[in-house]
Amino acid sequence: MAGMTAIVLHDLGSRREARSWFATAARAAAESGGDQLHAWVLAREAMVPLNHGAPKADLADQSRHAAGSRPTAAATLAAAVTARAYALNHQSEQARAALEAANARMARLPESERSDTWLTYGEQKHHVHLSHAYTTLTDTRRARESQQRAPELSAPTSTLTRTPLHIDAAACAHHDGDSEQACRRTITALNGLPDGYRTGLVRRRAQDLYEAIPAQHHHERAVQELRNVLVA
Structure with a gap:
């Protein structure tokens, strides 16, 4: 227990x-x-x-x-x-x-x-x-x-299972050279969560992805949009 x-x-x-x-x-x-x-x-x-x-x-x-x-x-x-x-x-x-x-x-x-x-x-x-x-x-x-x-x-309603997987997939896109797609996919995953679910490991995974993007790309629109979602 x-x-x-x-x-x-x-x-x-x-x-x-x-x-x-x-x-x-x-x-x-x-x-x-x-x-x-x-x-x-x-x-x-x-x-x-x-x-x-x-x-x-x-x-x-x-x-x-x-x-x-x-x-x-x-x-x-x-x-x-x-x-x-x-x-x-x-x-x-x-x-x-x-x-x-x-x-x-x-x-x-x-x-x-x-x-x-x-x-x-x-x-x-x-x-x-x-x-x-x-x-x-x-x-x-x-x-x-x-x-x-x-x-x-997993069940379609298993939010805490599927969302980290979506963010992992976004990180893979970043590793393969498409940081814009990575940001878009992470934003979609976070925006699909009910209120109060953007905490704990979900937020940590999304934050890790954002921090993995080189600083010279932080002015790009998709990266800024991800940052705005994270600080909201």
Whole structure:
């Protein structure tokens, strides 16, 4: 329950409160002796700084160590989160090694751990993580494969899943040399959100895209429009 509370607070952008609840969850999980539950809590906690622009690969690595090498939902999640953290820290070799581990565990994951629940890890979740990791690594071909597959596995109303994927796709357009299209796609994604949803990881992803555009292009109309949406 503490872990679930922390996740909800994280998704709402309440980072300080989320950290407090994650600490409670991690302590209770460690005391229970459940290594997979402990790994799950640590992996989800590692997503807090990851989604807010301050990735901590050491925390993600802790979750991998706790989970061990068995193909479990927690171990697969931990490897995927670690890959994202390394990618954001510009440690591409380590990121790709973690991605290989995540994909290998996903291929062996039992059906009983692939359902769509809090503690399991389905293919849709996997592709959301892959999209972000490969986008950050500027491997746009593999990123687009996951950006196409993940929405096929999620409900049309799954806003918090689809919007980050749209922004990842926009970042891929930027990496491939079309910053104007990247800005337009990000603006469309943000404007399609209900009031109050332009916070947390969604805003962080859009802000990261804006900051990735060289300063000499900031006078261009599409870039200025994106900036206006971000400061609104």
